[in-house]
Amino acid sequence: MASERYNPRTAEPKWQKAWAEAQLFETKTEAAGEKYYVLEMFPYPSGRIHMGHVRNYALGDVVARYKRAKGFNVLHPMGWDAFGMPAENAAMQNKVHPAKWTYENIETMRKQLKSMGLSLDWSREFATCDVEYYHRQQMLFLDMLDKGLAYRKKSKVNWDPVDMTVLANEQVIDGKGWRSGADVEQRELIQWFFKITDFADDLAAALDHLPNWPEKVRLMQKNWIGKSEGLMLRWALAADTAPEADAEVTVFTTRPDTLFGASFIAVAADHPLAAKAAESDPALAAFIAECRKTGTSAEALETAEKKGYRTAFEAIHPLDDSWRVPVYVANFVLMEYGTGAVFGCPAHDQRDLDFARKYGLPVKPVVLPPHEDPVAFSVGDKAYTDDGAIYNSDFLDGKTPDEAFEAVAEKLEATPLFGAPQATRKVNYRLRDWGVSRQRYWGCPIPVLHCPRCGVVPEKRQNLPVELPKDIDFDKPGNPLDRHPTWRKATCPQCGGDASRETDTMDTFVDSSWYFARFTAPHADEPTEPAAANAWLPVDQYIGGIEHAILHLLYSRFFVRAMKVCGHLDLDEPFKGLFTQGMVVHESYRDGREWVAPADVRIEEIDGQRSATRISTGAPIEIGGIEKMSKSKKNVVDPDDIIASYGADTARWFVLSDSPPDRDVIWTEAGVEGAHRFVQRLWRLVTETAEKLGGAGQSVAPGDTGLARDIRKLAHRTVAGVGDDIERLAFNKAIARVHELVNQLASAFGKLDVGDAGQAAAAREALSMLARVIAPMMPHLAEALWDELGEAGLAAAAPWPSVEASLLADDTVTLPVQINGKKRGDLTMPASAGKSDIEAAVLSLDFVSAALAGQAPKRLVVVPGRIVNVVV
RNA sequence: GCGGGUGUGGCGGAAUUGGUAGACGCGACGGACUCAAAAUCCGUUUCUGGUGACAGAGUGUCGGUUCGAGUCCGACCACCCGCACCA
Numbered sequence: 034m035a036s037e038r039y040n041p042r043t044a045e046p047k048w049q050k051a052w053a054e055a056q057l058f059e060t061k062t063e064a065a066g067e068k069y070y071v072l073e074m075f076p077y078p079s080g081r082i083h084m085g086h087v088r089n090y091a092l093g094d095v096v097a098r099y100k101r102a103k104g105f106n107v108l109h110p111m112g113w114d115a116f117g118m119p120a121e122n123a124a125m126q127n128k129v130h131p132a133k134w135t136y137e138n139i140e141t142m143r144k145q146l147k148s149m150g151l152s153l154d155w156s157r158e159f160a161t162c163d164v165e166y167y168h169r170q171q172m173l174f175l176d177m178l179d180k181g182l183a184y185r186k187k188s189k190v191n192w193d194p195v196d197m198t199v200l201a202n203e204q205v206i207d208g209k210g211w212r213s214g215a216d217v218e219q220r221e222l223i224q225w226f227f228k229i230t231d232f233a234d235d236l237a238a239a240l241d242h243l244p245n246w247p248e249k250v251r252l253m254q255k256n257w258i259g260k261s262e263g264l265m266l267r268w269a270l271a272a273d274t275a276p277e278a279d280a281e282v283t284v285f286t287t288r289p290d291t292l293f294g295a296s297f298i299a300v301a302a303d304h305p306l307a308a309k310a311a312e313s314d315p316a317l318a319a320f321i322a323e324c325r326k327t328g329t330s331a332e333a334l335e336t337a338e339k340k341g342y343r344t345a346f347e348a349i350h351p352l353d354d355s356w357r358v359p360v361y362v363a364n365f366v367l368m369e370y371g372t373g374a375v376f377g378c379p380a381h382d383q384r385d386l387d388f389a390r391k392y393g394l395p396v397k398p399v400v401l402p403p404h405e406d407p408v409a410f411s412v413g414d415k416a417y418t419d420d421g422a423i424y425n426s427d428f429l430d431g432k433t434p435d436e437a438f439e440a441v442a443e444k445l446e447a448t449p450l451f452g453a454p455q456a457t458r459k460v461n462y463r464l465r466d467w468g469v470s471r472q473r474y475w476g477c478p479i480p481v482l483h484c485p486r487c488g489v490v491p492e493k494r495q496n497l498p499v500e501l502p503k504d505i506d507f508d509k510p511g512n513p514l515d516r517h518p519t520w521r522k523a524t525c526p527q528c529g530g531d532a533s534r535e536t537d538t539m540d541t542f543v544d545s546s547w548y549f550a551r552f553t554a555p556h557a558d559e560p561t562e563p564a565a566a567n568a569w570l571p572v573d574q575y576i577g578g579i580e581h582a583i584l585h586l587l588y589s590r591f592f593v594r595a596m597k598v599c600g601h602l603d604l605d606e607p608f609k610g611l612f613t614q615g616m617v618v619h620e621s622y623r624d625g626r627e628w629v630a631p632a633d634v635r636i637e638e639i640d641g642q643r644s645a646t647r648i649s650t651g652a653p654i655e656i657g658g659i660e661k662m663s664k665s666k667k668n669v670v671d672p673d674d675i676i677a678s679y680g681a682d683t684a685r686w687f688v689l690s691d692s693p694p695d696r697d698v699i700w701t702e703a704g705v706e707g708a709h710r711f712v713q714r715l716w717r718l719v720t721e722t723a724e725k726l727g728g729a730g731q732s733v734a735p736g737d738t739g740l741a742r743d744i745r746k747l748a749h750r751t752v753a754g755v756g757d758d759i760e761r762l763a764f765n766k767a768i769a770r771v772h773e774l775v776n777q778l779a780s781a782f783g784k785l786d787v788g789d790a791g792q793a794a795a796a797r798e799a800l801s802m803l804a805r806v807i808a809p810m811m812p813h814l815a816e817a818l819w820d821e822l823g824e825a826g827l828a829a830a831a832p833w834p835s836v837e838a839s840l841l842a843d844d845t846v847t848l849p850v851q852i853n854g855k856k857r858g859d860l861t862m863p864a865s866a867g868k869s870d871i872e873a874a875v876l877s878l879d880f881v882s883a884a885l886a887g888q889a890p891k892r893l894v895v896v897p898g899r900i901v902n903v904v905v
Numbered sequence: 906g907c908g909g910g911u912g913u914g915g916c917g918g919a920a921u922u923g924g925u926a927g928a929c930g931c932g933a934c935g936g937a938c939u940c941a942a943a944a945u946c947c948g949u950u951u952c953u954g955g956u957g958a959c960a961g962a963g964u965g966u967c968g969g970u971u972c973g974a975g976u977c978c979g980a981c982c983a984c985c986c987g988c989a990c991c992a
Contacts, residue, residue, distance in 0.1 A: 038944095248909085248910095249909065249910075249986085249987080252908075252909065252987085253908095253909090253987060253988080256908075256987080256988060257987095257988085259988095259991060261991070261992085263992080284992080285991095285992065286992060287991095287992065288992080299992090339990080364990090365990045365992095366990085366992080367990075367991070367992090369991090370990095370991045370992075371991070371992060372992095374992090375992045376992085377992090378992095382992075383906075383990095384990055384992080385992085461991080461992090462991095463991055579986085579987095582987085583987090690917090690929090690930065690931095691917045691918060691929085691930060691931080692917060692918075693918080696917095696918095698917085699916090699917065701916095701917090701931075703931055703932070704917080704930080704931060706931095707930065707931060707932095708930090710944095710945095711930090713944090713945095714945095717945090765917090765918075765919085765929085765930090766919075766928090766929085768929075768930085769918090769919070769928065769929035769930075770928095770929080771929095772928095772929050772930070773928075773929065776929090779946095847925095848925090849924080849925040850925095851924085851925080851972085851973070853972080853973090854924095854971095854972065854973045854974095855973095856925050859925085891972085892972055893972090894924090894972050894973075896924065899924050899925095900924040900925075900973080901924095902924080902972050902973060903972090904972050904973090
């Protein structure tokens with residue numbers, strides 16, 4: 034019966050089953066059609082999906098379903114980013130094995146995702162904690178080791194002495210471990226690194242060739258890589274101040290053009306020269322110790338005052354050996370960047386200026402701003418960092434800073450100091466190599482052995498995988514692999530003697546750096562099947578949160594380069610198109626200090642004043658801000674509840690409506706209800722009209738006049754518009770168009786004459802188009818409508834409707850007519866009317882001749898198809 | 906501090922990139938149907954003045970370019986995001 038309400042609870046599982054049985058979404062690499070790879074960032078199996086997932090996967094599914102309808106061979110896989118700390122935390126807290134916890138979560142979340150009706154190829158599913166997956170990751174590691182892209186070095190880490198583990202920077206809060214609350218120590222450990230800096234230049238340069246990435250993300254990555262070109266510049270220390278002959282200090286500078294403005298050298302507290310000076314100066318030793326202390330808490334640096342300590346050393350100016358500058362140890366110089374030493378030019382660097390003012394050092398300007406008088410110009414408390422003309426600088430006078438840079442570089446490259454060039458050109462990056470060692474259990478074991486005779490030895494490929502032991506205890510802090518009774522014991526592949534396994538596991542960012550490649554051949558013995566990887570990659574449209582703008586995306590870009598070097602694929606960039614979606618946010622509610630979940634709150638509006646009460650007690654509740662859904666603020670809405678009461682289509686439609694997908698979307702109960710009303714309205718419109726039509730209009734060509742033509746125009750225009758909008762990922766606009774179509778069809782169908790075969794056929798065509806146009810967004814309802822309309826097959830397999838171009842053009846155009854730029858009326862003309870026809874018609878309009886009052890217009894602007902402006 | 910972005914009705918947001926500002930949705934108000942309610946349908950809804958046709962103002966603020974500016978240019982204000990002693 035057509036008058037029945039649409040019931041998603043019964044309809045949605047039915048269609049999901051039909052899709053699965055038809056294996057509609059299982060992709061064959063060799064199938065017909067141009068390839069299109071849509072991927073959303075795979076989820077961490079935390080337990081349940083949240084609204085952010087719903088939005089992310091709804092966005093991707095629209096693209097996947099639309100492209101499929103357009104005839105592309107679409108790859109749209111799903112998997113699980115399944116290694117990581119929460120599983121270990123759960124193990125410690127609930128005595129459940131990380132594997133069991135993880136796989137149970139995956140089970141739950143897979144079911145939830147399936148209830149969304151996503152067009153995913155589940156046959157390619159994997160979790161990164163599957164042995165089959167991390168086995169191949171270990172192969173990659175060995176390949177990278179072989180190519181010199183993985184190596185070990187000593188590095189400082191944040192060490193939590195209570196949990197006995199290494200913490201990431203984000204896990205250190207105010208110098209304390211986020212879990213234990215213990216003071217975090219800086220420890221030097223030998224760690225594994227990937228040589229991402231080998232590709233620093235390419236990673237930065239290639240960003241310019243990713244036009245389908247958000248500008249913002251490209252910029253963030255560029256800043257992160259932080260390329261700067263400069264000189265390594267050696268300064269001799271004056272022999273009478275230095276403890277040994279030929280002593281020198283090397284600085285890195287990007288501004289050799291300001292060398293004549295130098296007034297001091299500053300070295301980091303950890304610099305060898307500082308240590309040397311401190312040997313004979315206890316006060317300096319104390320200063321260095323103080324720097325180290327404040328150095329650990331990163332937040333303190335922000336406000337920390339620039340402090341320095343003057344050593345006895347003096348350096349000789351590279352361009353004037355009669356000129357000496359003092360050497361300071363300063364708290365603002367970083368040992369990790371450049372050489373750990375800088376020369377200060379206070380006039381043209383704010384930081385150097387602050388320092389110079391504090392210690393009374395000379396401030397000599399050497400770059401003259403345009404239109405400034407060289408005699409009068411001086412620097413106050415603001416350094417001049419812009420372009421200008423070099424002056425006060427001997428042979429550099431009159432040059433631009435760029436020219437002066439070159440001149441200094443050339444001269445000093447050719448000047449020997451203690452038998453080597455005084456300066457060499459050098460490109461420095463902010464980017465550091467990627468430390469991948471984690472002292473944890475639930476990660477991919479690093480497949481190497483430590484042999485007392487042979488040292489660090491890679492495990493043999495045929496001995497892989499190095500599997501995680503299953504019998505593990507989390508009773509004690511520290512890495513369970515370290516204290517496992519037998520797991521570490523192994524045989525050295527080189528000498529056959531006893532050796533012990535590496536107990537570090539890999540950062541989980543490694544797992545997610547190549548999963549998109551694995552999806553192209555998820556069951557291959559090798560990490561990839563190069564032919565499949567090359568056929569499918571790059572990912573045409575990648576969709577995920579902005580929070581991964583830097584690390585995940587940069588690491589993936591690095592991995593593709595490393596995998597190319599190792600012969601696993603032949604690809605320059607992993608993601609051709611990137612889209613970063615906004616968050617799902619919700620109003621928060623609180624009762625005093627306690628946060629209250631939206632489900633427990635009733636909202637009322639009286640005279641425009643919204644107020645909230647707790648449903649159970651009737652107590653008033655304070656309405657808080659609109660914030661990211663989070664458990665701590667309890668402003669979460671469970672997708673399961675929404676799908677159970679409204680259906681997946683309503684949830685999908687809602688998260689796609691209104692807000693542009695790159696902005697935050699505010700979840701509101703009223704909005705969901707509006708979406709659900711629309712679902713029902715569509716159902717009613719289609720079923721009632723179909724019933725009215727009966728068999729009328731079947732296998733008849735739609736009419737081309739009157740109402741039939743009007744109906745066809747509406748439908749064809751919507752198809753064209755929605756297609757454009759989806760291509761541009763403007764789903765909110767696509768939805769507005771569908772609303773418009775439904776509003777207009779509803780009114781047109783009111784006048785429908787079922788006896789007119791042309792009209793009936795036009796109505797049929799419009800409804801069939803409507804079903805296909807909503808299919809990417811509301812796939813279940815689309816199937817139900819498709820079925821009601823008596824169409825063959827599944828809507829999900831139906832091609833995108835083709836548009837008749839003749840129906841997009843108008844026969845007449847209505848031009849707004851302005852007088853002096855203000856709209857005063859309309860003029861309707863045949864679309865074919867020329868400029869002179871329009872001019873004549875405009876001048877004969879009543880309100881135009883009234884405004885002209887017999888005068889000729891000063892100007893008559895006619896933009897055909899757009900507007901007319903009469904200037905009087 | 907540096908870099909980037911955004912400011913449009915009560916709210917989320919449109920505006921074909923210089924051409925009718927406010928599409929579409931939410932909310933609100935009015936009406937129809939109903940004994941009544943829900944659901945549904947129809948209408949109104951930027952502000953000010955007017956019963957009204959209509960008039961005036963209006964896209965953060967001030968100025969400019971243009972026949973015409975939400976859109977371009979300059980200055981300022983507010984908010985958001987990223988980076989932060991990177992030499």
